[in-house]
Amino acid sequence: MMTVEVFTRPGTFTAAERERLGQALLTGLMAEDGAPEAVLAKARALTNVLVHEPAAWVTNGEEPRYLVRLTVPGSWNTKDFGAHMIPRITEAIAATEADAGRLYREPHCQVQIVGLKEHAVGTLGHVTTATDITRLMTDDYRASGAQAHAAPGTAIDPVCGMAVDLATATLTLEHDGTLYAFCAPVCRKVFSEELAAG
Numbered sequence: 001m002m003t004v005e006v007f008t009r010p011g012t013f014t015a016a017e018r019e020r021l022g023q024a025l026l027t028g029l030m031a032e033d034g035a036p037e038a039v040l041a042k043a044r045a046l047t048n049v050l051v052h053e054p055a056a057w058v059t060n061g062e063e064p065r066y067l068v069r070l071t072v073p074g075s076w077n078t079k080d081f082g083a084h085m086i087p088r089i090t091e092a093i094a095a096t097e098a099d100a101g102r103l104y105r106e107p108h109c110q111v112q113i114v115g116l117k118e119h120a121v122g123t124l125g126h127v128t129t130a131t132d133i134t135r136l137m138t139d140d141y142r143a144s145g146a147q148a149h150a151a152p153g154t155a156i157d158p159v160c161g162m163a164v165d166l167a168t169a170t171l172t173l174e175h176d177g178t179l180y181a182f183c184a185p186v187c188r189k190v191f192s193e194e195l196a197a198g
Contacts, residue, residue, distance in 0.1 A: 001121055001133050003071040004029065004049045006093070009057045012064045013096070018051040021096055025049050028092045029085065036148065036161040038141040046123075046137060063102075066093050066109040073130040075186060077115030086111045131193070134159065134186045155181035159190045 004025055013021065030044045059065060068089050072081070089111050094103045103109040119127050128136075138160050148156045154163045157180075164171075164181035171182040175195060182188040 001073070001123065001128065002047045004047070004089070005069045005071075006049070006051045007067040008051070008053055009064055010053045010055065012053065013051070017096065021093065022049040022051050024092045024095065025089065028088050032162070034163045036141045036146060038144060038146070039138055039160050042137045042140055046133065063108060064097070068093070068109065068111045069114060070111065071114045071116060073121060073133060074115035074117050075130045077113050082113050085113065130186050131189050134190050138190070155179070157181065157183045157187050159187040
C-alpha cells in the first residue's frame with residue numbers, strides 16, 4: 001500500500017490535468033519490466049494518488065513548484081527504493097511541463113519518502129504488515145499457477161514473479177534441492193512463512 005501526494009501551487013493544473021497527472025503517476029510507478037500484470041494490477045489497486053492545491057503556498061519565485069510525499073511501509077524505504085522511485089516521479093511530473101527539463105535544472109520538484117513503522121498501516125479492518133501487503137499484491141498471481149520462464153542466468157521469484165539475476169542475487173533460499181531467488185526481503189519472508197505453515 002502506497003500513497004502518493006503531490007502538492008502544487010493553486011491554479012497550476014485544471015481538474016482534468018490533475019486527473020491525468022494522477023493516472024500518469026499511478027501507471028508510471030506501477031510499471032516494471034518482467035512483472036506479471038496480475039501483481040501490477042493489484043499494486044495499482046492498493047495505491048492512492050492525491051493531487052493537492054493548498055490555499056496558500058509560500059516560497060520564493062512564481063513558477064510551478066511540486067512537493068511530492070510518497071508514504072510506504074518502512075521496510076520498503078531503502079536506498080534502492082528511493083533511487084528507483086524518485087526519478088520516475090520526477091519524470092511523470094516533468095512530462096506535464098512545457099519545458100520538461102526545468103525540474104532537472106531547478107530544485108522545484110522535491111520528493112519526500114516517508115516510511116511508516118510496521119503495524120502502522122491497516123486495511124480490511126485490521127493492522128496490515130509489509131508481509132500482509134505483499135501477500136495481497138501477489139495472491140492473484142500465485143493462485144493463477146502462472147509459471148514464467150526464467151532466462152538463462154535468472155530465476156523467477158516464486159512470490160511476485162519477477163526475474164532475478166542469479167549472479168547478483170543476495171536473497172536466496174534452498175528448499176528440497178531447489179534454489180529460489182527473491183527480488184526483495186519481504187518476498188523471501190512470505191515464501192519462508194508459507195513453507196513453514198505448509
